[in-house]
Amino acid sequence: MKYAFALSLVVRCWAYSISGCPELWYEYDGSCYNLSSETRSYWVARLICRAESGDLVIISGESENDFIKELFLIYHRNTGKNISAAFIGLDDIDEESVFVWVDGSPLAYRNWAAGGPDNYGDSDVCTMLGPNNAHFGMWDDISITRQRRFVCEFRMRTTKVGAATAVASIKPALYLESRVIEVIYARSIVECLQGCIQRRVCLSINFMPGDQSNAGVCRLMTATAGDYYAVRKTVDGWMYLELLN
Numbered sequence: 001m002k003y004a005f006a007l008s009l010v011v012r013c014w015a016y017s018i019s020g021c022p023e024l025w026y027e028y029d030g031s032c033y034n035l036s037s038e039t040r041s042y043w044v045a046r047l048i049c050r051a052e053s054g055d056l057v058i059i060s061g062e063s064e065n066d067f068i069k070e071l072f073l074i075y076h077r078n079t080g081k082n083i084s085a086a087f088i089g090l091d092d093i094d095e096e097s098v099f100v101w102v103d104g105s106p107l108a109y110r111n112w113a114a115g116g117p118d119n120y121g122d123s124d125v126c127t128m129l130g131p132n133n134a135h136f137g138m139w140d141d142i143s144i145t146r147q148r149r150f151v152c153e154f155r156m157r158t159t160k161v162g163a164a165t166a167v168a169s170i171k172p173a174l175y176l177e178s179r180v181i182e183v184i185y186a187r188s189i190v191e192c193l194q195g196c197i198q199r200r201v202c203l204s205i206n207f208m209p210g211d212q213s214n215a216g217v218c219r220l221m222t223a224t225a226g227d228y229y230a231v232r233k234t235v236d237g238w239m240y241l242e243l244l245n
Contacts, residue, residue, distance in 0.1 A: 026071060032054075033152065036086070036150045040148075041146075057151040061109050062111075082130055087150035088139065093198065111137070124143065127141075175219070185215040186215055186218040187210070192207045202220045203221065204223050205219060207219075
């Protein structure tokens with residue numbers, strides 16, 4: 001018997017079929033897209049997108065890029081406001097000046113604004129420029145410390161789904177020493193999860209919360225729920241959280 005969920009970090013349920021996307025999401029070529037209404041850091045933006053079983057958008061060509069531009073215009077028509085820029089899923093975090101998509105795929109189609117990328121800072125993340133910019137729809141690299149709106153994308157499923165699973169559910173403590181790739185310190189489970197997202201091989205975390213004066217302990221792991229259910233090794237006080245693609 002599988003363990004019952006103790007807490008869900010992000011919960012969003014909907015029903016959709018092969019031909020449709022959830023409310024406020026827009027369909028293009030088998031994927032669903034959403035332009036956020038709020039600004040977030042790059043890592044939190046990725047966390048929110050992965051909560052929708054997706055990630056920041058990966059742009060494969062000019063037609064998809066034009067579709068993302070249309071999301072900016074839809075937002076403007078609906079709100080009367082312009083968005084200056086929004087994160088896309090492109091960064092050079094692993095290797096300076098080598099930009100790759102969040103799924104690890106290399107950069108093929110390029111749409112940099114004039115002079116870009118300018119490699120601003122040690123770790124750059126990329127945005128699409130908004131309608132109030134002369135280079136609307138083109139890309140700009142900015143410091144990872146900035147906050148922007150963001151575009152999420154997930155692939156539509158091929159069968160009807162009753163409820164989309166959140167990015168992660170905190171379960172009773174489960175731990176496999178052989179699957180730990182790194183141990184870091186984090187002030188919250190969200191910060192721990194951000195550390196996992198930064199490491200492309202990380203699939204799950206164990207997190208032991210700290211107190212007011214000490215950060216918590218975060219184990220970054222390659223294990224999945226299947227590994228845990230097979231071993232059923234529990235450690236009291238630890239929370240398990242798995243990234244679901």
